[in-house]
Amino acid sequence: MRIPYAPTEPADPTPENEAIYDRIRARRNPRPLIPLDLALLHNPAIADGYNALLGAIRTKASLSQALAELAICYIAVLNSATYEWTAHAPLALKAGATREALQAVKESRIQDKEALTDDERLVLQFTEQSTKHVKVDDALFERVKARFNDREVMELTITVAGYNMVSRFLVALDVTESNGKAIEMPA
Incomplete structure (x- = not known):
């Protein structure tokens, strides 16, 4: 990767950041965070929005x-x-x-x-x-x-x-x- 991956635990462990990591982990469950998540988690708010959007696209759509x-x-x-x-x-x-x-x-x-x-x-x-x-x-x-x-x-x-x-x-x-x-x- 062209930049380092973010840590698997929040660098700034605020309740908000902890909740974001938890939501992303819940979506990936039973797998751990994947490299894409760790690339996005340099900015937890962006990673959270990404997780919500792509999660909905993948699991809430009626398209085949x-x-x-x-x-x-x-x-x-x-x-x-x-x-x-x-x-x-x-x-x-x-x-x-x-x-x-x-x-x-x-x-x-x-x-x-x-x-x-x-x-x-x-x-x-x-x-x-x-x-x-x-x-x-x-x-x-x-x-x-x-x-x-x-x-x-x-x-x-x-x-x-x-x-x-x-x-x-x-x-x-x-x-x-x-x-x-x-x-x-x-x-």
């Missing part, structure tokens, strides 16, 4: 978790965020994405009709436009709106935006020293 994880994995590919891929590729498979779909994402074959469903291709096209160009063209957005309800459209949009933030943070600070390492399929 498999679709969300494929979008996150594609963001990792587009932004060369190996650590993000390593964390989320197994979650995509666990959520029900096929190995063939995940391999297509890894290889940026987002139009592959053999490996990807219509919904997967649509989500990945949206992910690519939002990630690479920020603006999603009207024709694609209308296709997304025709397929998903307003809540799911918002959730897809915040998932893509949020995990672009994550990947940029991970890569800029080289969290886990993963920059330059190959993106590999999970075992």
Whole structure:
């Protein structure tokens, strides 16, 4: 990492900081704090906000978790965020994405009709436009709106935006020293 990780216990153990560490630990339970947490905890208030937002994106959304994880994995590919891929590729498979779909994402074959469903291709096209160009063209957005309800459209949009933030943070600070390492399929 390009800066040292924050300590696993608050450097300034105020009740507020202790509560923040506890909330982050609760979200990670049964795992310990991860390197991403320790990078963020240089500022506990920011780490707390991050934890709340990303926790809600991951656990409170109605959008298919498999679709969300494929979008996150594609963001990792587009932004060369190996650590993000390593964390989320197994979650995509666990959520029900096929190995063939995940391999297509890894290889940026987002139009592959053999490996990807219509919904997967649509989500990945949206992910690519939002990630690479920020603006999603009207024709694609209308296709997304025709397929998903307003809540799911918002959730897809915040998932893509949020995990672009994550990947940029991970890569800029080289969290886990993963920059330059190959993106590999999970075992």
